[in-house]
Amino acid sequence: MSELFNVADIFGEDVFSDAVMEERLPKKVYKELRKTIDEGKELDPMIAEVVAGAMKDWAIEKGATHYTHWFQPLTGVTAEKHDSFISAPVNGKVLMEFSGKELIKGEPDASSFPSGGLRATFEARGYTAWDCTSPAFVRHDAAGAILCIPTAFCSYTGEALDQKTPLLRSMEALNVQALRLIRLFGNTTSKKVTPSVGPEQEYFLVDRKKYLQRKDLIFAGRTLFGAMPPKGQELEDHYFGSIRERIAAYMKDVNKELWKLGVSSKTQHNEVAPAQHELAPIYAVANIAVDHNQLIMETLKKVAERNGLYCLLHEKPFAGVNGSGKHNNWSVITDDGINLLNPGKTPHENIQFLLVLTCILKAIDEHADLLRESAADVGNDHRLGANEAPPAIISIFLGEQLEDVLEQLVSTGEATHSLKGGRLQTGVKTLPDLAKDATDRNRTSPFAFTGNKFEFRMCGSRDSIASPNTVLNTIVADVFCEACDILEKADDFDMAVHDLIKKYASEHQRIVFNGNGYSDEWVEEAKRRGLPNITSMVDAIPALITEKSIKLFEKYGVFTKAELESRVEVKYETYAKAINIEARTMVDMARKQIIPAVIKYIKVLADSINSVRAACDADVSVQTGELKDASALLAQTKAALVRLEEVTEAASVMEEGEKQAKYYHDSVMPAMEALRIPVDKLEMIVDKDLWPMPSYGDLIFEV
């Protein structure tokens, strides 16, 4: 029997939570800090001094020796630099110190983080600023215990160099505009509106020893070669299947770690592909959800290592089986708990909801390119549009009930009724009849309404969810703003809101699609409707710096033009670097591992033919056939290898930027695919004992 524990006892024990602050801070200080957290009031340095002292004492009691400003640069992972609490020794003794200044501001040497030209190396300074709205925590690992302080990361001139700063800015924009909107409907009590986010995280687990035998997994995070095993995911026996002991023990360990960090890990199950799993926390305010998602990814990786496993967060670790994504559930909720996306039982009567809904239709329709870009990632190119994850075309699934309401609005200008959910009859007396949701699920839609939230399903499994949420908050804030500008001036509010809902619904109905998003017909239909179909990251990136995008983001102070341009640069670079690593890894594996193994096998065959011939005149046609096949594929491999080396070399000497990224996409990627084909065929014929790495079967069926 494994160790048992009470979740309620350990939950949040490593978090400098609200309860801890209330207990440890002087009343006045606590109140002031809450004002900053809740109302965005500027932080008094004296308050920070007291908070720092209390935070340090608490962390030291937890065993912490160091603190770190924990931030999210544009590398996709979190960054940290540890400082111990010790002061300069006096008479050989040290004190443990941590000042308000150290809490508020950090100065990591930022010269090596991607900045896209925002920060020349001679002014390499970057600053981290305490985000007091996301609680500090103590993280325990082999290095001991470390006090982690969530921060935003900016340049000397205040430009955002991270994921969090624009996210916080977008939340503020949404807050301002959503408050205007609810005031119009008579709500005078809610003080703040925030986006709520619940991300479902998919991941793969493989055996660590096998992982270490695959250079592609080590360097690129995905397999670059690999023939399909005799069994894939066709039986669908893994999805929701009972969880094996080894994996269950791992999940338990993950949950325990997360709960201690105050992350409300809630659901866990096996996913569609063999060796694939999912974890979802309970939703939280967007910036905390983003931080927690980073902690979830870190914890999944860390705990895997100590369980003899390796956690793959890549979007497509294995060709031929499903890849991994992240479903970003998003809604807009007031501080007193009113969800603006809750339609109620009779959505046709809920005018505020209909306005919010049609504003969202407009926002998504007008900025589909930005939303698509927010999910663009090198690895995600293998999923989006590849018949598994949502297609690369952005559309909205509303479900039967809302689609019907929308239809009524568009055709008659009036919605008079809502379809009912009804009862779900099982036909078995001993089973209860269940109330049926009026909205069914559509798993092929990239942006689906699921009861009282939208689920954006395009996000990559490895990516921070900061960008999609930054985009969602901003584009929706923008339409809220436009709607409020109109409605605040209206003489007859009821009439004006009615007209506006109808207008938005009619003008943006084309973004609604309830059918099968994986079908070829949809690609055609979407084209007819004029919806963009952006199939790769390199084609998605320019959306950030269209005139429309710059105007939008500057209006709400979410990004400046310079910040957008810098991000574009970082993204092209990231793309080029990732493909360059993949290409070089393939070259390395083919040259040093695969070709030598095939030559050995060919020699075995040749030796066999010669020995048999020397012994008697038995039939050697099988060996000869195999020998010929293997030799032909070997020649193809060599030719493809030479070609890949050439294009990779040509790409790597190009100047960084759009042209280079496109070259990697248009020339290097196809050369990689061309090398993979003969190698995967060879894997099917070469003696398994001679094949230099674990197969797909070994990796995903024998965890």
Ligand code: ADP
């Ligand atoms: P499913 O797989 O059926 O979509 P899950 O339970 O796996 O459902 O995940 C749903 C996610 O959506 C959870 O993280 C949940 O907390 C989150 N969620 C639920 N309600 C809201 C909401 N109003 N806003 C944002 N996220 C929500």
Ligand code: MG
């Ligand atoms: Mg879901």
